[in-house]
Amino acid sequence: MNFTLNILGTASALPTVNRYPSAQVLDVRGRLFLIDCGEGVQMQIRRQRLSILKIDTIFITHLHGDHTFGIYGLLSTMSMLGRTAPLHIYAPEAFGKILSDFMASFGDGFRFEPVHHTVSAREPVKIFETRSLEVLAFPLRHRIETYGYLFREKTPMQNVRKDAIARFGLGLAEIGTLKRGEDVHREDGTVILNSEAAYKPYEPRSFAYCGDTAPFPELSGWVKGVDLLYHEATFPREYESLARATFHSTTLQAATCAKDAGVRKLVAGHYSSRFPDISFYLDEMKEIFPETVLGKEGMKIEIPFVSNPC
Amino acid sequence: MNFTLNILGTASALPTVNRYPSAQVLDVRGRLFLIDCGEGVQMQIRRQRLSILKIDTIFITHLHGDHTFGIYGLLSTMSMLGRTAPLHIYAPEAFGKILSDFMASFGDGFRFEPVHHTVSAREPVKIFETRSLEVLAFPLRHRIETYGYLFREKTPMQNVRKDAIARFGLGLAEIGTLKRGEDVHREDGTVILNSEAAYKPYEPRSFAYCGDTAPFPELSGWVKGVDLLYHEATFPREYESLARATFHSTTLQAATCAKDAGVRKLVAGHYSSRFPDISFYLDEMKEIFPETVLGKEGMKIEIPFVSNPC
Numbered sequence: 001m002n003f004t005l006n007i008l009g010t011a012s013a014l015p016t017v018n019r020y021p022s023a024q025v026l027d028v029r030g031r032l033f034l035i036d037c038g039e040g041v042q043m044q045i046r047r048q049r050l051s052i053l054k055i056d057t058i059f060i061t062h063l064h065g066d067h068t069f070g071i072y073g074l075l076s077t078m079s080m081l082g083r084t085a086p087l088h089i090y091a092p093e094a095f096g097k098i099l100s101d102f103m104a105s106f107g108d109g110f111r112f113e114p115v116h117h118t119v120s121a122r123e124p125v126k127i128f129e130t131r132s133l134e135v136l137a138f139p140l141r142h143r144i145e146t147y148g149y150l151f152r153e154k155t156p157m158q159n160v161r162k163d164a165i166a167r168f169g170l171g172l173a174e175i176g177t178l179k180r181g182e183d184v185h186r187e188d189g190t191v192i193l194n195s196e197a198a199y200k201p202y203e204p205r206s207f208a209y210c211g212d213t214a215p216f217p218e219l220s221g222w223v224k225g226v227d228l229l230y231h232e233a234t235f236p237r238e239y240e241s242l243a244r245a246t247f248h249s250t251t252l253q254a255a256t257c258a259k260d261a262g263v264r265k266l267v268a269g270h271y272s273s274r275f276p277d278i279s280f281y282l283d284e285m286k287e288i289f290p291e292t293v294l295g296k297e298g299m300k301i302e303i304p305f306v307s308n309p310c
Numbered sequence: 311m312n313f314t315l316n317i318l319g320t321a322s323a324l325p326t327v328n329r330y331p332s333a334q335v336l337d338v339r340g341r342l343f344l345i346d347c348g349e350g351v352q353m354q355i356r357r358q359r360l361s362i363l364k365i366d367t368i369f370i371t372h373l374h375g376d377h378t379f380g381i382y383g384l385l386s387t388m389s390m391l392g393r394t395a396p397l398h399i400y401a402p403e404a405f406g407k408i409l410s411d412f413m414a415s416f417g418d419g420f421r422f423e424p425v426h427h428t429v430s431a432r433e434p435v436k437i438f439e440t441r442s443l444e445v446l447a448f449p450l451r452h453r454i455e456t457y458g459y460l461f462r463e464k465t466p467m468q469n470v471r472k473d474a475i476a477r478f479g480l481g482l483a484e485i486g487t488l489k490r491g492e493d494v495h496r497e498d499g500t501v502i503l504n505s506e507a508a509y510k511p512y513e514p515r516s517f518a519y520c521g522d523t524a525p526f527p528e529l530s531g532w533v534k535g536v537d538l539l540y541h542e543a544t545f546p547r548e549y550e551s552l553a554r555a556t557f558h559s560t561t562l563q564a565a566t567c568a569k570d571a572g573v574r575k576l577v578a579g580h581y582s583s584r585f586p587d588i589s590f591y592l593d594e595m596k597e598i599f600p601e602t603v604l605g606k607e608g609m610k611i612e613i614p615f616v617s618n619p620c
Binding site: 014016020043047063066069073076104105 | 323325349353356357375379380382386387390391407415
């Protein structure tokens with residue numbers, strides 16, 4: 001029942017010898033969701049001991065090369081490894097041409113179909129779901145069309161307390177009502193509160209990916225209360241004017257978003273290549289939001305599965 | 311006056327955690343020639359402490375992804391680093407569409423022009439030259455159109471021995487004749503042999519890049535006597551049938567080409583991902599051609615400048 005973020009790349013536009021371009025894999029109960037696809041992502045997936053063939057779905061934030069150029073090698077390798085299942089790729093509209101150009105030049109012999117789903121959103125919209133997970137896209141504020149993604153487990157059906165069944169003499173329909181999280185309203189006017197008779201079996205977990213973006217007021221509301229927030233922090237605090245000019249965020253702005261959103265934990269990335277040592281980024285961010293970590297290639301961040309006692 | 315080969319990638323189709331896709335940089339007296347352009351090449355160039363902005367010209371053997379996918383990130387990074395000089399890329403015809411597709415999707419803001427020169431050759435033909443170097447392309451035998459490249463320093467003008475000027479009473483025209491490497495034929499019938507009066511100031515150096523290819527008889531003649539031969543050795547000796555089916559070479563075939571060509575040194579690469587440890591490749595190759603090294607990421611092979619004493 002894992003919910004684990006794998007950091008594959010923390011570079012911004014220019015990679016360095018140690019920092020790969022943007023890419024992360026969210027492992028939700030064994031299904032792997034790749035977010036952004038910087039050059040070298042296929043090697044980073046291997047280094048992280050993840051399986052390329054288990055990549056389920058890809059979400060691309062925007063079509064700058066440092067978030068995209070790894071798609072070519074990844075798709076080719078999937079083909080060589082024998083993938084036959086369609087691969088669903090959520091990305092802005094212009095990705096359609098990039099993908100069809102690629103397939104025209106390099107797609108000979110592919111035995112699977114990469115399927116582009118156009119992302120378009122002016123506020124958070126659900127673009128993908130499984131039985132237990134849903135993914136929302138929301139617009140970010142960058143130089144070109146860019147989306148963030150919110151991954152959250154669906155609210156599970158509630159468990160009805162065994163002692164409550166006898167105590168309230170619950171019928172089958174009433175148990176169904178409680179499982180859906182609702183109160184029971186009986187014909188005689190009595191109300192059985194959900195909180196008295198049922199409980200959530202576990203806490204649904206959530207992760208939001210915000211990058212690349214300049215800060216804007218709505219964002220913290222859109223990622224409110226997530227367990228883990230990735231927010232780009234390209235520049236240190238004192239480079240705010242450069243951040244503004246390039247539609248990026250500073251350490252301060254990323255940490256402020258995390259604080260305003262009341263998230264549990266913040267992980268930073270997309271560091272400017274001007275700064276080979278970014279340890280001072282952490283100090284700047286922790287001043288605002290203490291639960292910050294600096295993302296690093298190879299890092300895994302597990303969001304624990306918390307089951308509730310009955 | 312260096313002539314140094316830098317190995318950036320030795321993987322075949324599937325990269326591994328340690329092996330990057332095909333790419334090498336030949337540094338000829340400070341001008342950097344990139345041969346093949348596998349994914350991650352821009353990071354490998356940095357790791358090798360070479361300058362991305364000093365890449366002078368690119369030669370691509372063929373349009374399989376493991377020799378090509380690094381071009382996207384490399385060109386983008388060159389643009390971000392401020393390149394303005396045109397970048398000349400020698401590659402098979404189909405590269406034209408790949409490049410124009412790329413520029414259409416990602417070329418906004420480029421301040422330099424990547425220029426594609428179509429390579430087409432049925433036997434060795436000169437495709438590029440500088441004052442001191444020439445590059446020949448020759449066809450290889452692979453699943454798609456593929457070319458090898460031979461880099462060789464031009465034969466330098468000869469030096470005329472000082473003592474010979476007095477001894478033979480050489481005139482200016484005669485000195486010119488000797489400098490061009492010719493004998494002097496005087497009107498009185500006497501002949502001044504070039505070898506008696508002049509000498510090459512240094513030995514011109516040469517490197518040939520042969521991959522990907524199945525073995526074929528003409529190849530050793532085309533790379534005859536080079537100082538350094540890169541020849542792909544995808545498979546070990548006993549995988550000859552797989553090599554044949556995929557138009558690749560075995561260790562034995564690569565070493566035999568080096569032996570037949572009488573080269574000074576052979577460097578292998580493009581190893582199958584089936585073999586994480588390829589040390590046994592070396593044993594197999596050295597049996598046929600002792601002056602073999604296994605190429606490895608980060609390796610530099612210097613061909614020394616040998617000046618002749620007068």
